[in-house]
Amino acid sequence: MGGKFKTLARPIYSAGSVLCLHSVTTPEAPSTDLLHVPLPALKELVDGIRRYVEIVPLSELVRRQMNGRSTAGLTALTFDDAYFALHWAVEQLFAPQSIPIAIFAVSDALEAGSAYWWDRISEVHERATSEQWGRFQAACEIPDAYALERFGGDRFAQARRFILAEHAGRLEPRAAAALTALESDVGRRTAQRSMTMTELESLARFGCVEIGVHTQSHVVLPSLPDEEAMREIRECYRILRERIPGAVPILAIPFGLFDANTASVAQRAGMDAALTLTGHSFFRSGRHGIPRHAVDRRTKLTRLLIRMTGVTEGFRRLAGRSPDDFPELPSPPSTSQD
Numbered sequence: 001m002g003g004k005f006k007t008l009a010r011p012i013y014s015a016g017s018v019l020c021l022h023s024v025t026t027p028e029a030p031s032t033d034l035l036h037v038p039l040p041a042l043k044e045l046v047d048g049i050r051r052y053v054e055i056v057p058l059s060e061l062v063r064r065q066m067n068g069r070s071t072a073g074l075t076a077l078t079f080d081d082a083y084f085a086l087h088w089a090v091e092q093l094f095a096p097q098s099i100p101i102a103i104f105a106v107s108d109a110l111e112a113g114s115a116y117w118w119d120r121i122s123e124v125h126e127r128a129t130s131e132q133w134g135r136f137q138a139a140c141e142i143p144d145a146y147a148l149e150r151f152g153g154d155r156f157a158q159a160r161r162f163i164l165a166e167h168a169g170r171l172e173p174r175a176a177a178a179l180t181a182l183e184s185d186v187g188r189r190t191a192q193r194s195m196t197m198t199e200l201e202s203l204a205r206f207g208c209v210e211i212g213v214h215t216q217s218h219v220v221l222p223s224l225p226d227e228e229a230m231r232e233i234r235e236c237y238r239i240l241r242e243r244i245p246g247a248v249p250i251l252a253i254p255f256g257l258f259d260a261n262t263a264s265v266a267q268r269a270g271m272d273a274a275l276t277l278t279g280h281s282f283f284r285s286g287r288h289g290i291p292r293h294a295v296d297r298r299t300k301l302t303r304l305l306i307r308m309t310g311v312t313e314g315f316r317r318l319a320g321r322s323p324d325d326f327p328e329l330p331s332p333p334s335t336s337q338d
Contacts, residue, residue, distance in 0.1 A: 016061060016064075016065075016071030016072060016073070016074040016075060017053075017074075017075045017076075017292075017293060017307075017308040017310075018058065018061065018075065018076045018078060018275065018290060018291065018292040018293070019049075019075060019076070019077050019078065019292060019293050019295050019304075019308075020078050020079075020080060020252075020256075020275070020277060020292040020293065020294050020295060021037060021042075021077065021078070021079050021080075021295045021296075022035040022036055022037075022079060022080055022081055022083060022296075023035065023036040023037075023079070023081070023083035023085045023086065023192055024036060024037055024038065024039045024042055024083075024085050024086065024088060024089045025037070025038045025039065025085065026038075026039050026085060026088050028085075028088075028191070029083075029084070029085040029088075029191045029192055030191055031119065031122070031123070031190065031191065031192050032122070032123075033118075033119060033122040033123075033192075034296045034297050034298060035296055035297075036083075036085075036192060036296075036297065037295070037296065037297045037299075038297065039088060039089060039092065039093070041297065042089060042093065043092075043093050044301075045295070045299065045301055045304070046077070046093065046099065048301040048305075049075065049301070049304070049305070050099075052305055053073055053074065053075045053308065054073060054074050054075070055074075055075055055076065055077060055099055055100060056074050056075070056076060056100060057076065057100040057102070057210055058076040058077075058078055058100070058102035058210055058212070058248070058250065059102075059210055059248050059250070060076075061074055061075075061076045062250060062272060062273045062290065065273075065290065066272070066273070075308060076100070076102065077099070077100070077101045077102070078101070078102045078103075078104065078212075078252065078275065078292065079101060079102070079103045079104070080104045080214060080252050081104065081105075081106060081109070081116060081194060081214065081218070082103050082104065082105035082106065082109070082110070082194055082195050082200055082211075082214070083192055083193070083194060083195070084113060084192075084193050084194065084195045084199060085192060086103060086195075086203070087195075087199070087203060090203055090206055090208070090209060094206075094208050094209070095206045095207075095208055098207075098208055099208060100208045100209075100210070101208060101209055101210070102209075102210040102211070102212050102248070102250070103200075103203070103209060103210070103211055103212070104211075104212045104213065104214035104251075104252035105194075105195070105200055105211060105212070105213070105214055105236070105240060106194060106214045106215060106216070106217065106218045106236070106254075107215075107216050107235065107236040107239040107240065108216050108217045108218075109194035109218070110194060110195065110196055110197040110200060110239075111196075111197070112196065113193050113194055113195060113196040113199065114193060114194050115189070115190050115192065115193040115194070116192075116193075116194065116218070117163065117171040117175075117176075117179065118160065119190040119192045119193075120179055120183065120189065120190050121155075121156055121159050121160070121179065122156060122190070123183075123188050123189065123190040124182055124183055124186045124188050124189075125155040125156045125159065126155070127186045127188055128155070128182060128185065128186050132182060132185045132186065133155055133182075135178075135181070135182070135185075136178050136179070136181070136182045139174060139175075139177065139178030139181065140159075140162070140174060140175045140178045141174065142158070142159075142162050143332075145332055145333045145334070146158055146161065146162050146332075146333060150333050161330055161333070163175065164220055164255065164257075164330035165330040165331050165332050166332065168219050168220040168223035168224060169217075169218060169219050169220040169223075169254060169255060169257075170217055170218075170219055197243055200243075200244065201243055201244055204244045204246065204247075210246070210247075210248050211240060211244050211246070211247045211248065212247065212248050212249075212250040212251070212252060213233060213236045213237045213240065213247070213249070213250065213251045213252070213271065214236065214251070214252050214254060215232040215233055215236050215251075215254055216231075216232045216235050216236045216239075217232065218254045218255075219232055219254060220254065220255060220257050220329070220330065221233075221253060221254065221257070221258065221262050221265065222257060222258060222259040222261065222262055222329055223329070226261070226265055226268075229262075229265045229269075230265055230268055230269040233251055233265070233266060233269035233270075233271060234269045234270060237249060237269075237270060237271075248272075249270055249271050249272045250271060250272055250273050250274075250275065251266045251269075251271045251273070251274045251275065252274075252275045253266075253274055253275060253276055253277070253289065256276060256277025256278075256294075256327060257327055257329055257330070258274070258276055258288070258289065258326065258327070259326055259329065260288065260325075260326065262274065262288075262289070263288050263289045266289075273289070273290050274289040274290070275289060275290050275291075275292050276288065276289040276290065276291050276292060277291075277292055277294055277327070278291040278292075278325065278327070279291065279292075279293055279294065279307070280310075288325055288326070293307055293308065
């Protein structure tokens with residue numbers, strides 16, 4: 001790739017992009033979860049991206065979009081959940097090269113630097129025996145509708161669907177106790193965790209780091225009444241601003257799950273913008289939020305660059321195969337599903 005790609009990568013419908021990552025893995029913070037990218041691989045990916053587009057602060061990209069200014073050839077890097085392991089990425093990659101990033105924090109998790117339930121389940125679900133997993137299911141009171149066979153034996157998919165559909169993405173007390181017991185049975189616990197507020201404050205002092213809103217409890221916002229959803233957003237922003245005055249009023253929608261009302265809820269809660277995970281590579285009306293591309297350890301540079309240009313999306317639209325605006329929201333399995 002080189003000059004030819006740069007020429008091909010600027011079709012008229014390309015108007016910038018936002019990338020969504022989560023954590024990095026290091027010897028001190030290992031993980032086999034596909035969400036988390038090994039730090040050397042992240043360095044290679046970022047170096048490749050910078051050869052073709054300019055990485056700018058997310059707040060600048062949002063301002064440009066809101067003011068109708070061009071965002072062509074620009075991209076922003078965002079990291080959801082404020083994982084502690086990002087300290088290594090900032091100190092070794094982003095700060096030395098003055099590469100701007102935005103980190104979205106969950107205020108409840110910042111209280112003690114908590115591990116997230118999806119990382120905890122990811123660490124143990126394949127290692128648990130059938131008996132151990134059976135005890136976990138029973139203790140969580142997972143209904144028969146969520147029988148493991150319905151998910152092709154995928155334990156993680158079963159647990160995730162149950163927590164999202166039945167509890168709006170929150171780990172209820174009995175499920176939390178059951179997960180702790182399962183970790184004890186298996187003898188494993190994830191090394192990935194959220195930063196504490198003190199650790200986030202320290203990271204925010206780097207000039208290349210912006211801090212944004214990821215709600216109080218990392219909840220499925222469309223599952224809540226509007227007032228409760230707004231409270232989740234407002235309280236997170238309030239808590240962040242008390243300790244980090246420069247925190248930006250931009251929401252990264254948890255789990256990428258939103259509906260036609262979510263952007264309005266975010267706006268009424270005081271947010272300038274809401275970021276989705278629809279995978280679009282250019283800003284359309286902005287009515288339902290600003291799209292992002294998901295990046296994980298499977299992501300290859302060439303394919304990512306093509307996605308970022310909007311080329312494949314443009315061809316789909318020309319063929320009348322426009323992608324759905326909204327993701328399918330989690331619901332209990334039924335006879336007609338799965």
